[in-house]
Amino acid sequence: MNSLFKRLLRNRLAGTRRSSRRLHTQPHSHPHPLLATFSRLCVEGPFATALALLPDLASVGLRADPVSLTRLVKLCVRHGMASDGRLIHRHVAAYGALPHGGGGGLFVSNSLVSMYAKFGLLDDALMLFDGMPERNVVTWTTVVAALANADGRKEEALRFLVAMRRDGVAPNAYTFSSVLGACGTPGVLAAMHASTVKVGLDSDVFVRSSLIDAYMKLGDLDGGRGVFDEMVTGDLVVWNSIIAGFAQSGDGAGAIELFVRMKDAGFSANQGTLTSVLRACTGMVMLEVGRQVHAHVIKYQKDLILHNALLDMYCKCGSLQDAGALFRRMPQRDVISWSTMISGLAQNGRSTEALRVFDLMKSEGVAPNRITLVGVLFACSHAGLVEDGWYYFKSMEKLFGIRPEREHHNCMVDLLGRAGKLDEAVEFIHEMSLDADSVIWRTLLGACRMHKNANLAAYAAREILKLEPDDQGARVLLSNTYADLQQWTDAEKPWKAMRDRGMKKEPGRSWIELEKQVHVFIAGDLSHPISDSIVQELNRLIGRISALGYVPQTEFVLQDLAIEQKEDLLKYHSEKLAIAFGTMHAMEGKPIRIMKNLRICGDCHAFAKLVSKSEGKVIIIRDPVRFHHFQDGTCSCGDYW
Numbered sequence: 001m002n003s004l005f006k007r008l009l010r011n012r013l014a015g016t017r018r019s020s021r022r023l024h025t026q027p028h029s030h031p032h033p034l035l036a037t038f039s040r041l042c043v044e045g046p047f048a049t050a051l052a053l054l055p056d057l058a059s060v061g062l063r064a065d066p067v068s069l070t071r072l073v074k075l076c077v078r079h080g081m082a083s084d085g086r087l088i089h090r091h092v093a094a095y096g097a098l099p100h101g102g103g104g105g106l107f108v109s110n111s112l113v114s115m116y117a118k119f120g121l122l123d124d125a126l127m128l129f130d131g132m133p134e135r136n137v138v139t140w141t142t143v144v145a146a147l148a149n150a151d152g153r154k155e156e157a158l159r160f161l162v163a164m165r166r167d168g169v170a171p172n173a174y175t176f177s178s179v180l181g182a183c184g185t186p187g188v189l190a191a192m193h194a195s196t197v198k199v200g201l202d203s204d205v206f207v208r209s210s211l212i213d214a215y216m217k218l219g220d221l222d223g224g225r226g227v228f229d230e231m232v233t234g235d236l237v238v239w240n241s242i243i244a245g246f247a248q249s250g251d252g253a254g255a256i257e258l259f260v261r262m263k264d265a266g267f268s269a270n271q272g273t274l275t276s277v278l279r280a281c282t283g284m285v286m287l288e289v290g291r292q293v294h295a296h297v298i299k300y301q302k303d304l305i306l307h308n309a310l311l312d313m314y315c316k317c318g319s320l321q322d323a324g325a326l327f328r329r330m331p332q333r334d335v336i337s338w339s340t341m342i343s344g345l346a347q348n349g350r351s352t353e354a355l356r357v358f359d360l361m362k363s364e365g366v367a368p369n370r371i372t373l374v375g376v377l378f379a380c381s382h383a384g385l386v387e388d389g390w391y392y393f394k395s396m397e398k399l400f401g402i403r404p405e406r407e408h409h410n411c412m413v414d415l416l417g418r419a420g421k422l423d424e425a426v427e428f429i430h431e432m433s434l435d436a437d438s439v440i441w442r443t444l445l446g447a448c449r450m451h452k453n454a455n456l457a458a459y460a461a462r463e464i465l466k467l468e469p470d471d472q473g474a475r476v477l478l479s480n481t482y483a484d485l486q487q488w489t490d491a492e493k494p495w496k497a498m499r500d501r502g503m504k505k506e507p508g509r510s511w512i513e514l515e516k517q518v519h520v521f522i523a524g525d526l527s528h529p530i531s532d533s534i535v536q537e538l539n540r541l542i543g544r545i546s547a548l549g550y551v552p553q554t555e556f557v558l559q560d561l562a563i564e565q566k567e568d569l570l571k572y573h574s575e576k577l578a579i580a581f582g583t584m585h586a587m588e589g590k591p592i593r594i595m596k597n598l599r600i601c602g603d604c605h606a607f608a609k610l611v612s613k614s615e616g617k618v619i620i621i622r623d624p625v626r627f628h629h630f631q632d633g634t635c636s637c638g639d640y641w
Contacts, residue, residue: 042071047079054091066108073111082119110138117146140164145178154182173204180210209241216245244276252280269296271306278309285595286513287317308336315344318620318627335369343375348627349636351383370402377411389415410440417447438467449481457481472503509597510574521577538580545610553603575604591618599623609633
């Protein structure tokens with residue numbers, strides 16, 4: 001408040017000081033001008049001006065009404081600091097509506113408790129709470145919710161809920177919604193769920209939504225689905241909770257199935273729903289469902305988070321044409337948008353284009369972050385651009401102010417390893433400023449297997465097992481490295497160690513989307529309902545590509561077996577079964593898209609290349625690291641993967 005305004009107020013106060021007592025004793029008189037000004041400022045602001053009037057009110061013995069004080073507290077939360085909040089509290093305690101002053105006092109005290117909680121000052125909130133002679137459901141719920149949302153204080157929230165009920169205050173829907181997330185064990189959650197049923201609040205939309213979230217948080221998908229299925233009437237909030245829960249728990253098929261049901265029930269998806277479903281489509285590589293979601297995204301043109309999720313979905317489903325079109329049309333793009341496009345291009349075998357997009361990003365003045373540089377280094381690694389990779393890695397901090405982190409070091413080990421510079425990769429690991437973790441050693445081990453360096457593979461595997469004694473992948477890779485060299489005795493030792501520990505190798509799985517359904521294939525498993533037809537189609541494809549020069553590469557069967565047995569094992573690899581299923585149901589002009597949980601083997605890679613030529617089809621296979629786009633007998637990876 002400026003000095004002129006303060007002088008005018010003081011002059012006005014001087015003329016009315018003697019009558020102030022009389023004004024207080026006449027309830028029907030007009031409010032004091034200073035009180036009227038204060039009340040107006042508490043509604044309209046500015047906050048600093050309203051706060052500055054508190055000493056003036058106190059100096060003439062005026063007491064602000066509870067409504068104005070509560071409004072001032074809300075302004076403080078919005079525009080002030082904790083120190084301002086404490087100043088208001090001191091004024092209220094000395095001059096304002098006191099906690100023991102009836103309903104108005106409780107109203108003000110509740111707002112102060114809430115203020116302290118929102119500033120993260122829980123101990124101050126609890127101290128005020130403890131001194132209140134009167135508390136209602138709002139008081140208790142404010143404290144319970146604040147404790148439930150605070151790190152390390154969730155059990156305290158549950159204890160306060162028990163104390164609340166002992167104090168004769170019945171929790172309301174908001175109380176239960178707030179505290180359900182604090183249930184850290186299935187037993188506690190079950191008891192809390194029973195409590196909501198007992199008081200008849202389990203049908204409340206927010207309680208039901210919180211129950212679903214709580215079950216999902218504990219990994220109990222069936223429990224969350226059970227709560228959802230008990231709904232008498234649907235509600236968008238509950239639909240969002242169940243869909244988000246399945247998407248975040250990795251059960252993408254469940255999230256997509258629920259989304260389809262939601263649309264059939266006539267509900268309009270909001271941004272939260274669409275973001276969750278897009279993430280599920282990304283994980284399951286369900287491009288067609290993702291395209292349907294895109295139709296709902298159009299009305300949210302300014303939602304950058306949603307558009308970035310859509311862009312990520314297209315990139316990770318291998319549809320770079322859709323991704324590029326979306327990227328160019330986006331009304332705004334942030335560093336996440338650029339980084340997603342760069343990584344998407346790199347993962348789909350278009351490393352040179354990824355680096356061009358990086359140059360365009362810099363020219364438009366967008367500063368890269370650490371994720372951007374991971375994508376850039378990935379692009380260099382998967383194209384064998386060793387010199388470019390070294391340049392970007394060494395210039396990160398100087399050019400962009402980004403200190404290389406563990407992911408960037410791992411990219412460099414991958415870059416050097418793929419290029420066959422294994423000794424240089426080991427030297428790089430030893431000279432790192434960071435301690436090498438199991439991920440970095442596993443990257444080196446994968447490169448050793450690729451280049452058949454058994455001695456260095458054994459060294460990398462030992463380093464992994466020091467850090468993670470139960471690591472299955474390290475033993476499998478080491479065994480495969482020995483098997484590549486036909487050192488069968490050495491190859492058997494890691495398997496024996498796994499058997500002694502009761503461990504089993506994860507089988508190869510491939511899956512493909514057809515008419516919104518996902519079909520899963522497992523290596524050597526012919527249990528699919530139309531397996532006979534799939535095998536017949538597979539035999540037809542093998543006959544066609546044999547005429548093009550295909551010969552089973554039995555060296556990729558890492559077992560000491562006869563040639564015929566090796567050929568049979570190769571024939572029923574999961575991606576071959578998925579490809580045969582895909583060619584049976586392929587639509588004109590649409591690629592066959594397959595997801596795989598393990599790295600594609602060399603024989604299946606050759607098989608896919610030749611099938612793409614013989615059938616005139618584009619085949620896209622996504623493994624845990626990258627995409628392979630097969631077309632007319634070639635692959636986007638350039639056989640460098």
